[in-house]
Amino acid sequence: MLKAFKYRMYPTKEQEEMFFQHFGSCRFIYNWALDNKIKSYQTEGKSTSRFTLNKMLTELKVEHEWLKDVNSQSLQGATLNLESLYEVFQGKDWIS
Template sequence: MEIKRAYKFRFYPTFEQETILAQTFGCARFVYNRMLRVRSDAWYTEKKRIGYHATSSLLTELKKEPEFEWLNKVSSVPVQQSLRHLQAAFGNFFAKRAKYPSFKSKHEKQ
């Protein structure tokens, strides 16, 4: 019989770590909301579905624009993961396990 254990740790970040975490959360939230808007607009205007690979390539193009160069200052892993979360949210919606994906707020749990 295999016994699984879990440990819970409290994290006390320094000021620099708090800044990096806030930037990372902000970038991930921005990308999630932006791609949700792109996917919703494409469906309601053209009845066109946009999947994960299309949003990933849109993210690459977005990072190249000078207006959004701040997206390159954080790790790309959490930003890409936000696209995967959006894809999972749409998958759950189409499988009728959840409501339509909603926009993320700065004031919600991070």
């Protein structure tokens, strides 16, 4: 049996702003990585790996300065989430 706990948070304005910044940056990276995977599959017949996308994040941080305000683990987590969804979509780890 699993237990679940719910906690209510009351963040300060600074913390709330930080959360929004992290969530927005992760959403941007997720959509950017998805677009990159789709385009590479259409042109090359194979999608870009998560490790390649993570390497491209450093170049993207130069292009978009505001991404430097968010830690890299959060941004890499967005590519990890996308990769795990791709595995489920392709039939790996599919639970029926």
